[in-house]
Amino acid sequence: MKKQYDVCLIYLSYVFEIIGLLAFKYFDNYISTHWITIGTDGNPIYGEVGLLYNLSVVIHYLFYFIMFVYFFMMIKKVVSKECIDLKRNTFLLFGLLVIDLVMYHFSIMTMFHYSSAITFMCVGLIINMVLYLKYRTYLINN
Structure with missing residues (x-):
């Protein structure tokens, strides 16, 4: 049986979504409860907690990379006439919506503004x- 790399990309986006959101939430919680010193150049010095912010930014850009890979993978599958399970992919993509709804406390405008996973889902x-x-005519007849 062939590997379903499109499904693996969606599952990988689940992992990135959870890690990125938890890292940013922990970083946001830390800077809201601790003093942040300012360096001589005027930039804040976060120390070791700054790694969490950098991790969340890297994961944000990884979502766009995954989105482009998913897009080109779908084009490749259509050109080579491979089987694509659209129903399963759609349900898995809606899983990203559920994760974001829970993490952003059902604030839809905040979620669409800040979440790169929602861009990937859309x-x-x-x-x-x-x-x-x-x-669809081919899908309905078969």
């Missing part, structure tokens, strides 16, 4: 919708 759903609309 692009993935648009890709799935376009593929479904293009091949």
Whole structure:
């Protein structure tokens, strides 16, 4: 059986989402309860906790990388006529929405403004919708 790399990318985005959000929440909690010193150049000095902020920023950009890889993987699968389970991919992408809803306390505007996972989810759903609309007669007949 062939590997389903598109599903692996979605699961990888789950892991990145949880790690990135927890790192940023811990960093945000730390800077709201502790004094932050300012260096001679005017920039804040976070110390070791600054690594959590850097981790969350790197994960933010990794989401865009995963999104582009997912997009090109779907194009490759369509060109090579491989089987794509759109239903499973759609449900897995909605899992990102559930994680973000819980982590952002159901604040939808905050979630759409700050979460790169929601951007990945929206692009993935648009890709799935376009593929479904293009091949729906083939899907209905088979």
